[in-house]
Amino acid sequence: MLFRGLTALALVLAANSAVAQDKPADKPAAAKVEKVAPQVRTTRHSGNFGGQKINYSATIGETIISGDDGTQKAAIVTTAYVKEPRDPNRPVTFLFNGGPGSGSVWLQMGAFGPKRVAIPSDARDDGAPPYPIVDNPDSLLDVTDIVFIDPPGTGFSHLIGKTDPKEFYGITADAKAVATVIRRWLNDNGRWNSPKFLGGESYGTTRSAAVVNQLEGETFNDVGLNGILLISTVLDFAAGADTQGNELSYITNLPSMAATALYHGKATSPSVEQFVEEARQFAIGPYATALLKGQKLPAEERTAIRTQLSRFTGLGEAYLEAADLRVTPGRFYKELLRDRGQTVGRLDSRYTGKDYDSAGETPDNDPSFYGIDAGYTAAINSWARGPLGFVTDREYQSISGIGRDWDWRIGGRDTNAYLNVAPYLGTALRENRGLRIFVGQGYYDFATPFFAAEYALSRTGIPQDRVEYHYYHSGHMMYVRDEDRVKLTRDIRAFIRSR
Known part of the structure; x- marks a missing residue:
């Protein structure tokens, strides 16, 4: 009787186990998302x-x-x-x-x-x-x-x-x-x-x-x-993308370079307003024309553009020639006051900084931001x-x-x-x-x-x-x-x- 009873119990347990395996498992409760109470x-x-x-x-x-x-x-x-x-x-x-x-x-x-x-x-x-x-x-x-x-x-x-x-x-x-x-x-x-x-x-x-x-x-x-x-x-x-082949940024940055050169004594003019207006007209006129001509720019015209570009940027003609009349802002920050061992700022070019050395092409950092x-x-x-x-x-x-x-x-x-x-x-x-x-x-x-x-x-x-x-x-x-x-x-x- 005992054996027969255990056998019956085992059959019941086995049947229950089979049913349990057929039933889908309960899904775990979703984690409660805490609401943020606005302060x-x-x-x-x-x-x-x-x-x-x-x-x-x-x-x-x-x-x-x-x-x-x-x-x-x-x-x-x-x-x-x-x-x-x-x-x-x-x-x-x-x-x-x-x-x-x-x-x-x-x-x-x-x-x-x-x-x-x-x-x-x-x-x-x-x-x-x-x-x-x-x-x-x-x-x-x-x-x-x-x-x-x-x-x-x-x-x-x-x-x-x-x-x-x-x-x-x-x-x-x-x-x-x-x-x-x-x-x-x-x-x-x-x-x-x-x-x-x-x-x-x-x-x-x-x-x-x-x-x-x-x-x-x-x-x-x-x-x-x-x-x-x-x-x-x-x-x-x-207008401000310093990407090879984009001539527009050279045009739009030039008046800012002129103002900066004047501020730091690398150019001369009676006033900032007058100088940047002259730079605007040069940038949108002769300079833009020269840039658009690319490698077809005649030598005589190139010389005239380089001379004027030096006047507005305060940079030497040899440097401008080496840069193919195209100076990115990053190079300008480093080159303008290189002879003084200083760089100028990006956010505000009135600020000056001193790099690890003066040999680099661009500044270590922007002195007008960390300042x-x-x-x-x-x-x-x-x-x-x-x-x-x-x-x-x-x-x-x-x-x-x-x-x-x-x-x-x-x-x-x-x-x-x-x-x-x-x-x-x-x-x-x-x-x-x-x-x-x-x-x-x-x-x-x-x-x-x-x-x-x-x-x-x-x-x-x-x-x-x-x-x-x-x-x-x-x-x-x-x-x-x-x-x-x-x-x-x-x-x-x-x-x-x-x-």
Whole structure:
């Protein structure tokens, strides 16, 4: 009986085991995705801006961008300075920096925010801390509320979870995210009918054109703009591409070389304005013609061009002949002051540096960048984590590496496309008769040369009567020079008031 009972039990167990093997295994429970609760901090302040005492709120906070299925994708940090009491009809200006990968620290702590870092104004490096963080009477808060935007991958903004960087790191994807943040801010603050201005610096001008296309050109939920601020402009990338066979960059860089040669005593002229105008006319006329003739350039004409090129660049004719009348900016930085054992800066060629030796073809580094970056990084971290009360263990990305992964395609074209976003601005101007464009350029800027900006914005389809140019005796970040910060903010005040 015992044996027979065990046998029966074994048969039952075996049958149960077979059934168990036929049943699909239970799926493991999906890992619960933690939701990011957006941090928002608001503090109250007062200051004197543009000669007026202004009470204002400062709100630094995260805007969460989610996918169609509700999955959180990115946390985008904005810092908004709003005059109190609030006025729904007061202008509001949305600002960002460039890179791509640059946080808004430069415009916020250098030019337009209520506080700024006081670094040397005379093209000397910023030295070691502490760096003075001072009241900024040049802030635009007397004429407009200001919202600084740090797109994903810049500042404290970041992707959430397993978000694919391709969803945000690209000309169009980035512009869509920024446009979403702007619409969200208008919703949350009841500002849809306020006069609106949009602006950026460097790649931020590229972003401005792409964002305008998203705000006014891609949807029926249009956000009409009154003005666009282009500070150190890059729109047509062919104009500055130092690629063999591209003659355009030699033309657009020449007036900046002339200004730099004059500044460092390698050329003579009564004024920068006069000298760069002469350089413009030479560049677009005889020099352009000579370059286009290539190896068919007659010897007599070549000699005349070489002599004039030496006059404008401050470089010796033997060097220019060896370079085949084509000097890239990198070579110019190294060669101009080689006899003094110095190099000149890319972002601001007023700055000089000293390399390991003087024999190289290009500089070791850019003295106009390493000369100011520490002060700005210290300032934004001190201001945001201190008086503004933002709490995070993330590092503030002044300049991140996301540009390496950037998708440079627009309009479905491949990566070898002729990249030019200026037509976006032309469309916006033609379709919005109230829109105007402010262009601010430094004479000593090789990152975004002023003549390249003029070239890009003078093309067919861009109404010229609503584009205005302003020039400064400094470089890429003209506000590092005290006189130019005052002039820049005065010029923009007038632009906003004249809407």
